[in-house]
Amino acid sequence: MGSLRFDYDIIVHGGGLAGSSLALALGRAGWRVLSIEPNPPTPEPIQDPDQWQTRIYAFAPRPWGWLAGLQVFVPEQRFQPVTRMVVKGDAAGRIVFAADEVPLPYLAVIAEAETVRTALWTALHACATVDCVTEAAASLRACAVDWEGVTVEAHDGRNWRARLLVGAEGRRSWVRHVAGIRAEIHPYHHHAVVANFETEKGHDQTAFQWFREDGVLAYLPLPGNRVSIVWSTSPSHAEALLAMDAATLASTVAEAGERVLGRLSLRTPPKRFRYPCYGVSASWGNAPW
Numbered sequence: 001m002g003s004l005r006f007d008y009d010i011i012v013h014g015g016g017l018a019g020s021s022l023a024l025a026l027g028r029a030g031w032r033v034l035s036i037e038p039n040p041p042t043p044e045p046i047q048d049p050d051q052w053q054t055r056i057y058a059f060a061p062r063p064w065g066w067l068a069g070l071q072v073f074v075p076e077q078r079f080q081p082v083t084r085m086v087v088k089g090d091a092a093g094r095i096v097f098a099a100d101e102v103p104l105p106y107l108a109v110i111a112e113a114e115t116v117r118t119a120l121w122t123a124l125h126a127c128a129t130v131d132c133v134t135e136a137a138a139s140l141r142a143c144a145v146d147w148e149g150v151t152v153e154a155h156d157g158r159n160w161r162a163r164l165l166v167g168a169e170g171r172r173s174w175v176r177h178v179a180g181i182r183a184e185i186h187p188y189h190h191h192a193v194v195a196n197f198e199t200e201k202g203h204d205q206t207a208f209q210w211f212r213e214d215g216v217l218a219y220l221p222l223p224g225n226r227v228s229i230v231w232s233t234s235p236s237h238a239e240a241l242l243a244m245d246a247a248t249l250a251s252t253v254a255e256a257g258e259r260v261l262g263r264l265s266l267r268t269p270p271k272r273f274r275y276p277c278y279g280v281s282a283s284w285g286n287a288p289w
Helices: 017-028 061-069 113-126 174-178 236-242 244-254
Strands: 008-013 033-036 056-059 079-082 083-090 094-098 108-114 130-133 142-145 151-154 159-167 181-199 206-212 215-222 226-233 264-265 272-284
Touching: 008 017, 008 151, 017 113, 017 130, 056 061, 056 113, 056 215, 061 108, 079 113, 079 142, 079 215, 108 113, 130 142, 142 174, 159 174, 181 236, 215 244, 226 236, 226 244, 236 272, 244 264, 264 272
Parallel strands: 008 033, 008 159, 033 130, 083 206
Antiparallel strands: 056 108, 079 108, 083 094, 142 151, 151 159, 181 226, 181 264, 181 272, 206 215, 215 226
């Protein structure tokens, strides 16, 4: 019996940062790729350049350079290199990392998650070897595996066949489930409170981190006199931080950060969010096919 026709070499199910960057890298390498993502980013003009998203990522030099090599364009005014990091603990412990001592041009790059994702999708649409399917009904509901590849079926009835199926849908991955890979969620019983602030003093491309009795507080520098903070703390303390008015929260965060950047003011609109912290462990089970 001859081989069945392949529509694609690889199907990537999920188009977050991991899935879209993988699809783009495979496409740039010459593979025929189908990217399936029911909730793609919707590029919108930046109305206020002083407004920053609350979900901020820190990219190490190698992955950031890798994205640049994939021709992913993030506007220069929307990311901030970090050339120095100061970490403080109890008993006056203090560690300083500097990029020029490594040497590296920077230790990390701070950027908005959705801005990077939008840039990735712009590059995906421009890649001739990648097809993007973004309808909600195109998410997968069935797959069949044989010795040569995999055939998948979407909720809208469409079928595709590929040599490889990649699951990149996050912790509730459908592909992981049908592959028989078990995942256990381990809550850390901490919530990360995130918010953006204007600072009185310049950060000089420095990130700060404090290990405190009430959790871990980090200042991540943004372009200009701005920082994004991440305060990983107990759920009850996180709730208290979220309940504060803008001025009280700014004063509390500045005091917890030893006022290294002077007075802080919460960016308008005064939004702050929290995210539960957890770990995931996976193990192989018995696949249903």
